[in-house]
Amino acid sequence: MSVLSTLLPLIGVIFVIAVGVVVLNQHFQKNLYQHRLEQEETKNRHQQELLLSSILIQEQERKRIAQDIHDELGALLSISRMHLVQLEEKEKEQNAAVIPALQNIRSLTEKALSSMRKISHELMPPQLETFGLVKTIEAVAAHANKTGHIAIQIDETGRLPGLTWPVKLGLYRILMELINNTIKHAGATIINIQLDHKNGSIICSYTDNGKGMNLDHTKAGLGHKSIEGRVSSLGGTIQISDPGDGFQAIVTIPYTGEDNS
Amino acid sequence: MSTTIHVGLVEDQPLFRQGMKAIISEWPGMDVVFESADGYSVKDKLQNAAVIPDVMLVDLTLPPDGKTECSGLDVTRVLLETWPDMRIIILSVHDDENYIAQLIEEGAHGYLLKDCDPGEVKEAIESVYRKGSYINERTLRAIQNNLGNRKKPPKQKEEITKREEEILQLVCQQFTAEEIAEKLFISVKTVNGHRNNLLQKTGSKNVTGLVIYAVKNGIIAL
Numbered sequence: 217m218s219v220l221s222t223l224l225p226l227i228g229v230i231f232v233i234a235v236g237v238v239v240l241n242q243h244f245q246k247n248l249y250q251h252r253l254e255q256e257e258t259k260n261r262h263q264q265e266l267l268l269s270s271i272l273i274q275e276q277e278r279k280r281i282a283q284d285i286h287d288e289l290g291a292l293l294s295i296s297r298m299h300l301v302q303l304e305e306k307e308k309e310q311n312a313a314v315i316p317a318l319q320n321i322r323s324l325t326e327k328a329l330s331s332m333r334k335i336s337h338e339l340m341p342p343q344l345e346t347f348g349l350v351k352t353i354e355a356v357a358a359h360a361n362k363t364g365h366i367a368i369q370i371d372e373t374g375r376l377p378g379l380t381w382p383v384k385l386g387l388y389r390i391l392m393e394l395i396n397n398t399i400k401h402a403g404a405t406i407i408n409i410q411l412d413h414k415n416g417s418i419i420c421s422y423t424d425n426g427k428g429m430n431l432d433h434t435k436a437g438l439g440h441k442s443i444e445g446r447v448s449s450l451g452g453t454i455q456i457s458d459p460g461d462g463f464q465a466i467v468t469i470p471y472t473g474e475d476n477s
Numbered sequence: 478m479s480t481t482i483h484v485g486l487v488e489d490q491p492l493f494r495q496g497m498k499a500i501i502s503e504w505p506g507m508d509v510v511f512e513s514a515d516g517y518s519v520k521d522k523l524q525n526a527a528v529i530p531d532v533m534l535v536d537l538t539l540p541p542d543g544k545t546e547c548s549g550l551d552v553t554r555v556l557l558e559t560w561p562d563m564r565i566i567i568l569s570v571h572d573d574e575n576y577i578a579q580l581i582e583e584g585a586h587g588y589l590l591k592d593c594d595p596g597e598v599k600e601a602i603e604s605v606y607r608k609g610s611y612i613n614e615r616t617l618r619a620i621q622n623n624l625g626n627r628k629k630p631p632k633q634k635e636e637i638t639k640r641e642e643e644i645l646q647l648v649c650q651q652f653t654a655e656e657i658a659e660k661l662f663i664s665v666k667t668v669n670g671h672r673n674n675l676l677q678k679t680g681s682k683n684v685t686g687l688v689i690y691a692v693k694n695g696i697i698a699l
Binding site: 283286287288290291292293294295297298299301302305326329333342343346347351355367369405406408425461 | 488489490492493496497500503536538570571572573574575576579590591592594595596598654669672673676677682
């Protein structure tokens with residue numbers, strides 16, 4: 217009897233201690249877990265920032281080269297051409313024999329000019345900064361529509377707010393990659409691009425009426441990697457699907473505010 | 478009114494500037510009286526100048542003043558504010574219509590590409606001097622395309638074929654591509670091909686557009 221009466225409180229105390237230990241342990245584990253999660257999140261955010269900054273550095277360099285090519289080389293080639301035309305005018309009467317040679321040189325400078333424009337635009341379209349994403353894509357579309365092989369339609373469903381430079385540039389590069397893929401591989405005749413702004417996100421939906429894509433194959437490609445890199449550097453998501461009659465991609469990028477730059 | 482047109486050049490590329498000057502100086506009735514390699518000092522330079530140019534050729538891309546941008550657009554604004562009678566022709570490598578329309582909207586009297594013929598430069602200078610403006614076909618198109626909303630890409634107005642009409646009717650009756658293929662004894666691929674042609678010909682984005690087209694054109698009855 218007395219043994220039991222002394223043991224009972226002891227058991228009680230041990231039980232309370234045991235429960236306490238378990239609860240403390242759990243609490244500790246939970247803290248640790250949360251801490252790790254936070255760490256992971258910081259790491260991810262840091263990595264996203266690194267990716268974005270390395271993309272932006274690359275883009276800045278592209279822009280500088282594009283501008284130099286466009287303005288410096290463009291001016292020089294243009295003035296060469298003007299001099300040649302001037303010379304052709306002058307020599308037309310007295311020295312007609314040199315005209316074909318002059319015309320040949322002139323057509324070479326014209327080719328140089330057009331390839332210079334193409335290279336510089338591919339590096340960085342000058343309109344993007346001044347006139348924004350929609351106008352730049354519209355210019356691309358107008359150019360493509362002229363060829364008659366493909367019709368690119370752009371719909372700005374919800375008027376886009378002023379985008380920051382990284383978002384503007386990122387979306388432009390993503391769209392160009394998609395358009396190039398369609399033109400190169402899909403054999404499509406229509407591309408439809410819809411831009412919308414809702415629920416604090418920029419939503420860009422892209423479809424074509426081509427032969428679609430082998431999704432496993434697509435995901436391994438360099439183009440797709442570069443698109444994914446762009447999207448994740450902006451904290452966005454991309455969904456690619458193959459509805460059976462064409463290709464579809466929906467890019468969602470969080471809207472980060474007005475462009476003040 | 479003087480018989481000689483006084484021309485000014487605002488251009489940062491020295492070889493282009495010199496070349497342009499040499500070309501203009503060869504033309505009778507024109508004289509280059511002013512040159513500047515940047516846009517931001519143009520106003521000060523002009524205020525001390527003996528002769529104010531009648532026509533100013535301005536490049537679009539000009540060096541910034543420290544950190545402040547000073548493009549051909551800014552120069553155009555400043556010049557027109559101070560010398561409203563001056564005629565301004567933009568001479569740029571930029572061939573994008575947005576630039577052309579924007580500059581004309583901001584008051585430039587003409588827009589030329591640097592790789593145009595020298596004869597056109599001459600014509601433009603004379604035209605802005607005598608008539609007040611020089612709008613070539615390219616500039617006109619740029620202005621038209623930037624009036625209000627841009628036009629959508631032209632939708633081909635092709636007649637749809639009998640076969641396509643047949644398929645359109647079946648699509649409207651909610652048959653799937655497989656079912657249509659079976660009914661018409663053709664492959665699913667062909668059905669999809671027809672459907673894509675229909676989308677393009679009717680300017681539709683999806684099946685809903687097709688149905689609307691079919692109803693509007695009496696291909697199906699409700």
